[in-house]
Amino acid sequence: MKKYLEILKISFKAQIIYRMDVLFQLLFGITKIIFASVVWGVIFGSRSEVAGFTLNTMLSYYIVSSFLSCMDLSDITGNEMTWRIRDGTFSKYMVVPARVFGYLGAQTAGKAAFYLTFNLIAAVVWVLLFQIKFAITSNALLIIGALLMAALGLVFMLQLNYFLGILTFKFQDVWMFMMIKNNIVQFVTGSLIPLALLPQPVIDAMRLLPFYYVTYLPSMLLIGRNGEELLSGIIIIAVWVAAFIPLNLFTYNHLRKRYEGVGI
Template sequence: MRKYLEVIKILFKTQITYRFDVAMTVLFTFTRILFAYVLWGAIFDQREVINGFTFPMMLSYYIFSSFLSQIEMSDGVSGEIAGRIQAGTFSKYMIIPLNTQGYFIAQTFGAMAFYFIFILPVTILWMAVLQLGFTITGSFSVILVTILMVLLGLLFMIQLNYFLGILAFKFQEISIFLMIKGNLVAFITGTLVPLHFLPQDLVSVLRFFPFYYVTYLPSMLLIGKNEEEAFTGLVVLSVWLAVFTLLNHFAYNKLRVIYDGVGI
Protein backbone atom coordinates (compact mmCIF):
# COMPACT_ATOMS: atom_id res chain seq x y z
CA MET A 1 0.00 0.00 0.00
CA ARG A 2 2.90 2.36 0.82
CA LYS A 3 4.20 1.98 -2.72
CA TYR A 4 0.87 3.09 -4.15
CA LEU A 5 0.69 6.01 -1.73
CA GLU A 6 4.11 7.04 -3.02
CA VAL A 7 2.76 6.98 -6.60
CA ILE A 8 -0.19 9.14 -5.51
CA LYS A 9 2.21 11.62 -3.88
CA ILE A 10 4.50 11.77 -6.92
CA LEU A 11 1.62 12.32 -9.33
CA PHE A 12 0.15 14.97 -7.04
CA LYS A 13 3.47 16.84 -7.10
CA THR A 14 3.90 16.34 -10.86
CA GLN A 15 0.73 18.36 -11.49
CA ILE A 16 2.52 21.46 -10.18
CA THR A 17 4.65 21.31 -13.34
CA TYR A 18 1.47 21.66 -15.40
CA ARG A 19 0.12 24.69 -13.55
CA PHE A 20 -1.27 26.20 -16.72
CA ASP A 21 -3.20 23.05 -17.64
CA VAL A 22 -4.64 22.99 -14.14
CA ALA A 23 -5.67 26.65 -14.41
CA MET A 24 -7.35 26.07 -17.79
CA THR A 25 -9.18 22.95 -16.58
CA VAL A 26 -10.46 24.90 -13.61
CA LEU A 27 -11.50 27.77 -15.87
CA PHE A 28 -13.41 25.44 -18.17
CA THR A 29 -15.64 24.35 -15.31
CA PHE A 30 -17.15 27.73 -16.03
CA THR A 31 -18.08 27.02 -19.66
CA ARG A 32 -20.25 24.03 -18.74
CA ILE A 33 -22.05 26.09 -16.12
CA LEU A 34 -22.41 28.97 -18.59
CA PHE A 35 -23.94 26.52 -21.09
CA ALA A 36 -26.49 25.44 -18.48
CA TYR A 37 -27.15 29.03 -17.43
CA VAL A 38 -27.85 30.28 -20.97
CA LEU A 39 -29.76 27.26 -22.30
CA TRP A 40 -31.84 26.43 -19.25
CA GLY A 41 -32.31 30.13 -18.44
CA ALA A 42 -34.15 30.46 -21.77
CA ILE A 43 -36.14 27.28 -21.16
CA PHE A 44 -37.21 28.29 -17.64
CA ASP A 45 -38.28 31.71 -18.94
CA GLN A 46 -41.61 30.17 -19.88
CA ARG A 47 -42.18 27.79 -16.95
CA GLU A 48 -41.13 27.61 -13.31
CA VAL A 49 -40.97 23.82 -13.05
CA ILE A 50 -39.95 21.44 -15.81
CA ASN A 51 -40.05 17.70 -15.24
CA GLY A 52 -39.72 18.25 -11.48
CA PHE A 53 -36.79 20.67 -11.77
CA THR A 54 -36.76 24.36 -10.90
CA PHE A 55 -34.11 26.63 -12.45
CA PRO A 56 -31.92 26.77 -9.28
CA MET A 57 -32.22 22.98 -9.03
CA MET A 58 -31.14 22.56 -12.66
CA LEU A 59 -28.17 24.91 -12.23
CA SER A 60 -27.17 23.09 -9.06
CA TYR A 61 -27.35 19.81 -10.98
CA TYR A 62 -25.01 21.16 -13.68
CA ILE A 63 -22.62 22.64 -11.10
CA PHE A 64 -22.33 19.25 -9.34
CA SER A 65 -22.13 17.19 -12.54
CA SER A 66 -19.60 19.59 -14.03
CA PHE A 67 -17.49 19.33 -10.85
CA LEU A 68 -17.66 15.53 -10.85
CA SER A 69 -16.87 15.17 -14.54
CA GLN A 70 -13.91 17.54 -14.22
CA ILE A 71 -12.30 15.57 -11.41
CA GLU A 72 -13.00 12.30 -13.22
CA MET A 73 -9.66 12.18 -15.06
CA SER A 74 -9.51 8.53 -16.04
CA ASP A 75 -9.61 9.27 -19.79
CA GLY A 76 -5.86 9.79 -19.61
CA VAL A 77 -5.37 6.16 -18.51
CA SER A 78 -6.63 4.60 -21.75
CA GLY A 79 -4.85 7.23 -23.81
CA GLU A 80 -1.54 6.72 -22.05
CA ILE A 81 -1.67 2.91 -22.11
CA ALA A 82 -2.68 2.79 -25.80
CA GLY A 83 -0.08 5.41 -26.75
CA ARG A 84 2.72 3.61 -24.94
CA ILE A 85 1.78 0.21 -26.36
CA GLN A 86 1.81 1.73 -29.85
CA ALA A 87 5.16 3.41 -29.25
CA GLY A 88 6.65 0.31 -27.63
CA THR A 89 7.35 2.08 -24.32
CA PHE A 90 4.74 0.26 -22.21
CA SER A 91 7.58 -1.97 -20.95
CA LYS A 92 8.18 0.77 -18.35
CA TYR A 93 5.02 -0.30 -16.53
CA MET A 94 5.77 -4.00 -16.84
CA ILE A 95 9.07 -3.81 -14.96
CA ILE A 96 8.09 -1.60 -12.01
CA PRO A 97 7.42 -3.66 -8.83
CA LEU A 98 3.72 -2.75 -8.70
CA ASN A 99 0.53 -4.23 -10.05
CA THR A 100 -0.03 -2.38 -13.35
CA GLN A 101 -3.72 -1.71 -12.74
CA GLY A 102 -2.97 -0.59 -9.18
CA TYR A 103 -0.32 1.76 -10.50
CA PHE A 104 -2.77 3.46 -12.88
CA ILE A 105 -5.41 3.71 -10.16
CA ALA A 106 -2.88 5.39 -7.83
CA GLN A 107 -1.64 7.64 -10.64
CA THR A 108 -5.14 8.85 -11.49
CA PHE A 109 -6.10 9.42 -7.85
CA GLY A 110 -2.90 11.48 -7.38
CA ALA A 111 -3.83 13.77 -10.27
CA MET A 112 -7.48 13.88 -9.20
CA ALA A 113 -6.55 14.94 -5.68
CA PHE A 114 -4.58 17.90 -7.03
CA TYR A 115 -7.39 19.04 -9.35
CA PHE A 116 -9.95 18.52 -6.58
CA ILE A 117 -8.21 21.14 -4.44
CA PHE A 118 -8.51 23.74 -7.20
CA ILE A 119 -11.85 22.85 -8.74
CA LEU A 120 -13.74 22.74 -5.42
CA PRO A 121 -13.20 26.43 -4.51
CA VAL A 122 -14.00 27.51 -8.08
CA THR A 123 -17.23 25.53 -7.98
CA ILE A 124 -18.12 27.17 -4.65
CA LEU A 125 -17.28 30.54 -6.22
CA TRP A 126 -19.75 29.86 -9.06
CA MET A 127 -22.39 28.96 -6.54
CA ALA A 128 -21.85 32.36 -4.92
CA VAL A 129 -21.72 34.27 -8.22
CA LEU A 130 -24.94 32.81 -9.61
CA GLN A 131 -26.86 33.60 -6.40
CA LEU A 132 -29.93 31.73 -7.54
CA GLY A 133 -31.02 29.88 -4.46
CA PHE A 134 -28.57 27.03 -4.79
CA THR A 135 -30.07 23.64 -3.93
CA ILE A 136 -28.25 21.04 -1.82
CA THR A 137 -29.49 18.18 0.31
CA GLY A 138 -29.56 18.77 4.05
CA SER A 139 -29.04 15.12 4.90
CA PHE A 140 -25.56 14.31 6.18
CA SER A 141 -26.02 10.58 5.52
CA VAL A 142 -26.97 11.25 1.88
CA ILE A 143 -23.81 13.34 1.47
CA LEU A 144 -21.71 10.50 2.94
CA VAL A 145 -23.33 7.91 0.64
CA THR A 146 -22.77 10.27 -2.31
CA ILE A 147 -19.06 10.62 -1.48
CA LEU A 148 -18.76 6.83 -1.33
CA MET A 149 -20.62 6.49 -4.63
CA VAL A 150 -18.41 9.10 -6.29
CA LEU A 151 -15.28 7.21 -5.14
CA LEU A 152 -16.64 3.90 -6.44
CA GLY A 153 -17.67 5.60 -9.69
CA LEU A 154 -14.21 7.09 -10.18
CA LEU A 155 -12.66 3.70 -9.50
CA PHE A 156 -14.95 2.08 -12.04
CA MET A 157 -14.09 4.66 -14.71
CA ILE A 158 -10.36 4.05 -14.15
CA GLN A 159 -10.93 0.31 -14.51
CA LEU A 160 -12.99 0.79 -17.66
CA ASN A 161 -10.32 3.00 -19.20
CA TYR A 162 -7.60 0.58 -18.15
CA PHE A 163 -9.49 -2.20 -19.91
CA LEU A 164 -9.92 -0.13 -23.07
CA GLY A 165 -6.27 0.89 -22.96
CA ILE A 166 -4.94 -2.67 -22.81
CA LEU A 167 -7.08 -3.58 -25.83
CA ALA A 168 -4.33 -1.74 -27.76
CA PHE A 169 -2.17 -4.87 -27.20
CA LYS A 170 -4.47 -6.54 -29.71
CA PHE A 171 -5.85 -3.72 -31.86
CA GLN A 172 -2.93 -1.21 -31.78
CA GLU A 173 -4.83 1.89 -33.02
CA ILE A 174 -7.83 2.58 -30.78
CA SER A 175 -7.79 6.40 -30.55
CA ILE A 176 -10.92 6.85 -32.73
CA PHE A 177 -12.77 4.33 -30.59
CA LEU A 178 -11.66 6.16 -27.42
CA MET A 179 -12.95 9.48 -28.74
CA ILE A 180 -16.34 7.98 -29.61
CA LYS A 181 -16.41 6.39 -26.15
CA GLY A 182 -15.77 9.86 -24.65
CA ASN A 183 -18.78 11.31 -26.50
CA LEU A 184 -21.00 8.42 -25.46
CA VAL A 185 -19.90 8.50 -21.80
CA ALA A 186 -20.63 12.25 -21.61
CA PHE A 187 -24.20 11.48 -22.65
CA ILE A 188 -24.95 8.38 -20.58
CA THR A 189 -23.41 9.79 -17.40
CA GLY A 190 -25.87 12.71 -17.62
CA THR A 191 -23.26 15.41 -18.15
CA LEU A 192 -25.04 16.82 -21.23
CA VAL A 193 -28.60 16.58 -19.95
CA PRO A 194 -30.04 15.03 -16.76
CA LEU A 195 -30.97 11.41 -17.57
CA HIS A 196 -34.35 12.16 -15.97
CA PHE A 197 -35.28 13.86 -19.28
CA LEU A 198 -34.72 10.70 -21.34
CA PRO A 199 -37.53 8.19 -22.00
CA GLN A 200 -38.23 6.20 -18.82
CA ASP A 201 -37.68 2.82 -20.54
CA LEU A 202 -34.18 3.89 -21.51
CA VAL A 203 -33.48 5.18 -17.99
CA SER A 204 -34.64 1.84 -16.56
CA VAL A 205 -32.09 0.05 -18.74
CA LEU A 206 -29.35 2.53 -17.82
CA ARG A 207 -29.90 1.75 -14.13
CA PHE A 208 -28.28 -1.65 -14.69
CA PHE A 209 -25.12 0.01 -15.98
CA PRO A 210 -22.53 1.77 -13.84
CA PHE A 211 -22.49 5.04 -15.83
CA TYR A 212 -25.82 6.03 -14.27
CA TYR A 213 -24.09 6.15 -10.89
CA VAL A 214 -20.86 7.94 -11.87
CA THR A 215 -22.10 11.51 -12.31
CA TYR A 216 -25.87 11.54 -12.69
CA LEU A 217 -27.07 9.88 -9.47
CA PRO A 218 -24.49 11.58 -7.19
CA SER A 219 -25.54 14.97 -8.64
CA MET A 220 -29.21 14.12 -8.14
CA LEU A 221 -28.55 12.98 -4.57
CA LEU A 222 -26.74 16.22 -3.82
CA ILE A 223 -29.72 18.29 -4.99
CA GLY A 224 -31.98 16.18 -2.78
CA LYS A 225 -33.54 13.87 -5.38
CA ASN A 226 -33.59 10.09 -6.07
CA GLU A 227 -32.51 9.23 -2.50
CA GLU A 228 -34.29 5.86 -2.73
CA GLU A 229 -31.80 4.78 -5.43
CA ALA A 230 -28.68 5.40 -3.32
CA PHE A 231 -28.32 1.89 -1.90
CA THR A 232 -29.02 0.21 -5.26
CA GLY A 233 -26.38 2.48 -6.76
CA LEU A 234 -23.72 1.32 -4.33
CA VAL A 235 -24.58 -2.33 -5.00
CA VAL A 236 -24.60 -1.99 -8.81
CA LEU A 237 -21.31 -0.11 -8.79
CA SER A 238 -19.70 -2.69 -6.48
CA VAL A 239 -20.80 -5.54 -8.75
CA TRP A 240 -19.40 -3.81 -11.84
CA LEU A 241 -16.17 -3.07 -10.00
CA ALA A 242 -15.76 -6.73 -9.10
CA VAL A 243 -16.50 -7.75 -12.70
CA PHE A 244 -13.95 -5.33 -14.13
CA THR A 245 -11.29 -6.25 -11.56
CA LEU A 246 -11.47 -9.86 -12.77
CA LEU A 247 -11.87 -8.90 -16.42
CA ASN A 248 -8.82 -6.62 -16.31
CA HIS A 249 -6.74 -9.26 -14.52
CA PHE A 250 -7.49 -11.92 -17.14
CA ALA A 251 -7.35 -9.58 -20.12
CA TYR A 252 -3.97 -8.16 -19.07
CA ASN A 253 -2.41 -11.58 -18.47
CA LYS A 254 -3.74 -12.88 -21.78
CA LEU A 255 -2.91 -9.86 -23.92
CA ARG A 256 0.46 -8.76 -22.53
CA VAL A 257 2.16 -11.82 -24.02
CA ILE A 258 1.52 -10.52 -27.55
CA TYR A 259 3.30 -7.22 -26.76
CA ASP A 260 6.66 -7.10 -28.51
CA GLY A 261 7.95 -3.83 -27.03
CA VAL A 262 8.94 -2.50 -30.45
CA GLY A 263 6.08 -0.17 -31.32
CA ILE A 264 4.65 0.80 -34.70
Protein backbone atom coordinates in the same frame (compact mmCIF):
# COMPACT_ATOMS: atom_id res chain seq x y z
CA MET B 1 -0.06 0.22 -0.17
CA LYS B 2 2.71 2.60 0.86
CA LYS B 3 4.34 2.52 -2.58
CA TYR B 4 1.07 3.48 -4.26
CA LEU B 5 0.68 6.35 -1.82
CA GLU B 6 4.15 7.58 -2.77
CA ILE B 7 3.20 7.40 -6.47
CA LEU B 8 0.08 9.42 -5.69
CA LYS B 9 2.11 12.07 -3.85
CA ILE B 10 4.61 12.41 -6.71
CA SER B 11 1.80 12.71 -9.25
CA PHE B 12 0.09 15.35 -7.08
CA LYS B 13 3.26 17.44 -6.83
CA ALA B 14 3.99 17.10 -10.54
CA GLN B 15 0.74 18.89 -11.40
CA ILE B 16 2.08 22.14 -9.93
CA ILE B 17 4.39 22.41 -12.95
CA TYR B 18 1.51 22.40 -15.44
CA ARG B 19 -0.32 25.54 -14.33
CA MET B 20 -1.92 26.18 -17.72
CA ASP B 21 -3.46 22.71 -17.72
CA VAL B 22 -5.08 23.51 -14.39
CA LEU B 23 -6.35 26.84 -15.71
CA PHE B 24 -7.89 25.30 -18.83
CA GLN B 25 -9.49 22.51 -16.78
CA LEU B 26 -11.15 25.10 -14.54
CA LEU B 27 -12.25 27.22 -17.49
CA PHE B 28 -13.81 24.18 -19.15
CA GLY B 29 -15.90 23.42 -16.06
CA ILE B 30 -16.97 27.06 -15.66
CA THR B 31 -17.81 27.40 -19.36
CA LYS B 32 -20.04 24.35 -19.16
CA ILE B 33 -21.97 25.86 -16.24
CA ILE B 34 -22.28 29.24 -17.99
CA PHE B 35 -23.64 27.54 -21.10
CA ALA B 36 -26.12 25.55 -18.98
CA SER B 37 -27.30 28.66 -17.13
CA VAL B 38 -27.98 30.51 -20.40
CA VAL B 39 -29.76 27.59 -22.07
CA TRP B 40 -31.88 26.61 -19.09
CA GLY B 41 -32.69 30.23 -18.32
CA VAL B 42 -34.29 30.41 -21.77
CA ILE B 43 -36.00 27.03 -21.43
CA PHE B 44 -37.54 27.86 -18.07
CA GLY B 45 -38.64 31.32 -19.18
CA SER B 46 -41.71 32.10 -17.10
CA ARG B 47 -42.08 28.49 -15.94
CA SER B 48 -41.19 27.70 -12.38
CA GLU B 49 -40.54 23.98 -12.91
CA VAL B 50 -39.39 21.58 -15.64
CA ALA B 51 -39.48 17.80 -15.05
CA GLY B 52 -39.49 18.42 -11.30
CA PHE B 53 -36.52 20.80 -11.44
CA THR B 54 -36.62 24.48 -10.53
CA LEU B 55 -34.04 26.73 -12.19
CA ASN B 56 -31.95 26.74 -9.00
CA THR B 57 -32.00 22.95 -8.63
CA MET B 58 -31.18 22.55 -12.32
CA LEU B 59 -28.16 24.87 -12.04
CA SER B 60 -27.17 23.14 -8.79
CA TYR B 61 -27.28 19.83 -10.65
CA TYR B 62 -24.99 21.19 -13.36
CA ILE B 63 -22.54 22.60 -10.82
CA VAL B 64 -22.35 19.26 -8.98
CA SER B 65 -22.23 17.11 -12.15
CA SER B 66 -19.56 19.37 -13.70
CA PHE B 67 -17.53 19.06 -10.52
CA LEU B 68 -17.80 15.26 -10.56
CA SER B 69 -17.08 14.94 -14.28
CA CYS B 70 -13.98 17.13 -13.90
CA MET B 71 -12.73 14.67 -11.30
CA ASP B 72 -12.79 11.84 -13.85
CA LEU B 73 -9.28 11.91 -15.32
CA SER B 74 -9.30 8.22 -16.20
CA ASP B 75 -8.84 9.01 -19.90
CA ILE B 76 -5.21 9.66 -18.98
CA THR B 77 -4.80 6.01 -18.02
CA GLY B 78 -6.11 4.62 -21.31
CA ASN B 79 -4.16 7.15 -23.39
CA GLU B 80 -0.97 6.52 -21.43
CA MET B 81 -1.20 2.77 -21.95
CA THR B 82 -1.99 3.14 -25.64
CA TRP B 83 0.90 5.53 -26.25
CA ARG B 84 3.40 3.45 -24.25
CA ILE B 85 2.46 0.18 -25.96
CA ARG B 86 2.56 1.72 -29.43
CA ASP B 87 5.84 3.49 -28.65
CA GLY B 88 7.48 0.38 -27.22
CA THR B 89 8.09 1.94 -23.81
CA PHE B 90 5.43 0.05 -21.88
CA SER B 91 8.25 -2.09 -20.52
CA LYS B 92 8.79 0.47 -17.74
CA TYR B 93 5.46 -0.53 -16.19
CA MET B 94 6.28 -4.23 -16.45
CA VAL B 95 9.47 -3.97 -14.41
CA VAL B 96 8.44 -1.60 -11.60
CA PRO B 97 7.57 -3.38 -8.32
CA ALA B 98 3.89 -2.51 -8.57
CA ARG B 99 0.85 -3.72 -10.47
CA VAL B 100 0.27 -1.81 -13.68
CA PHE B 101 -3.32 -0.93 -12.80
CA GLY B 102 -2.33 0.15 -9.29
CA TYR B 103 0.54 2.27 -10.60
CA LEU B 104 -1.55 4.06 -13.23
CA GLY B 105 -4.49 4.32 -10.83
CA ALA B 106 -2.32 5.99 -8.18
CA GLN B 107 -1.00 8.43 -10.77
CA THR B 108 -4.54 9.33 -11.84
CA ALA B 109 -5.67 9.65 -8.21
CA GLY B 110 -2.82 12.08 -7.52
CA LYS B 111 -3.87 14.27 -10.43
CA ALA B 112 -7.54 14.08 -9.42
CA ALA B 113 -6.68 15.06 -5.83
CA PHE B 114 -4.83 18.12 -7.14
CA TYR B 115 -7.72 19.21 -9.34
CA LEU B 116 -10.20 18.55 -6.53
CA THR B 117 -9.05 21.61 -4.62
CA PHE B 118 -9.25 23.99 -7.57
CA ASN B 119 -12.54 22.61 -8.88
CA LEU B 120 -14.07 23.03 -5.43
CA ILE B 121 -12.85 26.63 -5.27
CA ALA B 122 -14.26 27.29 -8.75
CA ALA B 123 -17.65 25.85 -7.77
CA VAL B 124 -17.82 27.99 -4.61
CA VAL B 125 -16.79 31.13 -6.52
CA TRP B 126 -19.42 30.41 -9.17
CA VAL B 127 -22.18 30.09 -6.57
CA LEU B 128 -21.14 33.27 -4.74
CA LEU B 129 -20.43 35.35 -7.85
CA PHE B 130 -23.74 34.64 -9.55
CA GLN B 131 -25.69 34.38 -6.29
CA ILE B 132 -27.15 30.98 -7.08
CA LYS B 133 -29.31 29.53 -4.34
CA PHE B 134 -27.31 26.32 -4.26
CA ALA B 135 -29.68 23.45 -3.54
CA ILE B 136 -27.80 20.72 -1.69
CA THR B 137 -29.33 18.20 0.68
CA SER B 138 -28.75 18.36 4.42
CA ASN B 139 -29.31 14.60 4.72
CA ALA B 140 -25.96 13.19 5.88
CA LEU B 141 -26.86 9.68 4.66
CA LEU B 142 -27.51 10.91 1.12
CA ILE B 143 -24.28 12.92 1.10
CA ILE B 144 -22.16 10.01 2.33
CA GLY B 145 -23.90 7.59 -0.05
CA ALA B 146 -23.45 9.96 -3.01
CA LEU B 147 -19.73 10.40 -2.28
CA LEU B 148 -19.25 6.64 -1.97
CA MET B 149 -21.14 6.05 -5.22
CA ALA B 150 -19.13 8.76 -7.00
CA ALA B 151 -15.88 7.18 -5.77
CA LEU B 152 -16.96 3.77 -7.05
CA GLY B 153 -17.95 5.42 -10.33
CA LEU B 154 -14.48 6.93 -10.71
CA VAL B 155 -12.93 3.52 -10.04
CA PHE B 156 -15.17 1.98 -12.70
CA MET B 157 -14.21 4.62 -15.27
CA LEU B 158 -10.55 3.97 -14.47
CA GLN B 159 -11.13 0.25 -15.01
CA LEU B 160 -12.94 0.89 -18.30
CA ASN B 161 -10.19 3.10 -19.69
CA TYR B 162 -7.55 0.65 -18.48
CA PHE B 163 -9.39 -2.13 -20.34
CA LEU B 164 -9.46 -0.08 -23.54
CA GLY B 165 -5.76 0.63 -23.11
CA ILE B 166 -5.03 -3.10 -22.78
CA LEU B 167 -6.68 -3.69 -26.16
CA THR B 168 -3.73 -1.89 -27.76
CA PHE B 169 -1.80 -5.14 -27.32
CA LYS B 170 -4.18 -6.69 -29.87
CA PHE B 171 -5.47 -3.86 -32.05
CA GLN B 172 -3.29 -1.50 -34.01
CA ASP B 173 -5.48 1.49 -33.23
CA VAL B 174 -7.90 1.83 -30.31
CA TRP B 175 -8.52 5.56 -30.73
CA MET B 176 -11.86 4.74 -32.38
CA PHE B 177 -12.91 2.81 -29.27
CA MET B 178 -11.83 5.75 -27.11
CA MET B 179 -13.74 8.26 -29.23
CA ILE B 180 -16.94 6.19 -29.23
CA LYS B 181 -16.64 5.68 -25.47
CA ASN B 182 -16.15 9.40 -24.82
CA ASN B 183 -19.16 10.41 -26.93
CA ILE B 184 -21.42 7.82 -25.30
CA VAL B 185 -20.24 8.53 -21.76
CA GLN B 186 -20.93 12.27 -22.08
CA PHE B 187 -24.60 11.47 -22.67
CA VAL B 188 -25.30 8.38 -20.55
CA THR B 189 -23.65 9.78 -17.41
CA GLY B 190 -26.01 12.76 -17.47
CA SER B 191 -23.21 15.28 -18.01
CA LEU B 192 -24.99 16.90 -20.96
CA ILE B 193 -28.59 16.80 -19.72
CA PRO B 194 -30.20 15.32 -16.59
CA LEU B 195 -31.41 11.83 -17.43
CA ALA B 196 -34.70 12.65 -15.67
CA LEU B 197 -35.70 14.49 -18.85
CA LEU B 198 -35.60 11.24 -20.87
CA PRO B 199 -38.56 8.83 -21.30
CA GLN B 200 -39.05 6.49 -18.33
CA PRO B 201 -38.29 3.27 -20.28
CA VAL B 202 -34.92 4.73 -21.30
CA ILE B 203 -34.14 5.68 -17.69
CA ASP B 204 -35.08 2.17 -16.51
CA ALA B 205 -32.71 0.64 -19.06
CA MET B 206 -29.89 2.99 -18.04
CA ARG B 207 -30.23 1.92 -14.40
CA LEU B 208 -28.74 -1.42 -15.41
CA LEU B 209 -25.62 0.25 -16.77
CA PRO B 210 -22.76 1.55 -14.58
CA PHE B 211 -22.67 4.99 -16.23
CA TYR B 212 -25.95 5.96 -14.55
CA TYR B 213 -24.12 5.84 -11.22
CA VAL B 214 -20.95 7.69 -12.22
CA THR B 215 -22.23 11.27 -12.35
CA TYR B 216 -26.01 11.45 -12.68
CA LEU B 217 -27.28 9.63 -9.59
CA PRO B 218 -24.60 11.02 -7.20
CA SER B 219 -25.51 14.52 -8.43
CA MET B 220 -29.21 13.88 -7.93
CA LEU B 221 -28.59 12.54 -4.43
CA LEU B 222 -26.52 15.58 -3.48
CA ILE B 223 -29.37 17.91 -4.46
CA GLY B 224 -31.77 15.80 -2.39
CA ARG B 225 -33.48 13.73 -5.09
CA ASN B 226 -33.74 9.99 -5.93
CA GLY B 227 -32.94 8.96 -2.37
CA GLU B 228 -34.81 5.68 -2.84
CA GLU B 229 -32.12 4.58 -5.33
CA LEU B 230 -29.22 5.03 -2.92
CA LEU B 231 -28.77 1.43 -1.73
CA SER B 232 -29.50 -0.25 -5.06
CA GLY B 233 -27.22 2.22 -6.83
CA ILE B 234 -24.25 1.46 -4.57
CA ILE B 235 -24.82 -2.28 -5.02
CA ILE B 236 -25.06 -2.08 -8.82
CA ILE B 237 -21.96 0.06 -9.33
CA ALA B 238 -20.05 -2.09 -6.81
CA VAL B 239 -21.01 -5.22 -8.80
CA TRP B 240 -19.73 -3.62 -12.02
CA VAL B 241 -16.46 -2.65 -10.32
CA ALA B 242 -16.07 -6.19 -8.97
CA ALA B 243 -16.83 -7.70 -12.39
CA PHE B 244 -14.12 -5.66 -14.11
CA ILE B 245 -11.39 -6.84 -11.72
CA PRO B 246 -11.12 -10.40 -13.13
CA LEU B 247 -11.91 -9.14 -16.65
CA ASN B 248 -8.95 -6.75 -16.62
CA LEU B 249 -6.64 -9.29 -14.99
CA PHE B 250 -7.48 -11.96 -17.54
CA THR B 251 -7.29 -9.58 -20.52
CA TYR B 252 -3.95 -8.11 -19.44
CA ASN B 253 -2.33 -11.47 -18.62
CA HIS B 254 -3.56 -12.91 -21.91
CA LEU B 255 -2.72 -10.03 -24.26
CA ARG B 256 0.57 -8.84 -22.76
CA LYS B 257 2.22 -11.92 -24.28
CA ARG B 258 1.86 -10.20 -27.64
CA TYR B 259 3.98 -7.25 -26.48
CA GLU B 260 7.43 -7.13 -28.12
CA GLY B 261 8.44 -3.58 -27.26
CA VAL B 262 11.83 -2.83 -25.74
CA GLY B 263 13.26 0.14 -23.88
CA ILE B 264 12.45 1.70 -20.54
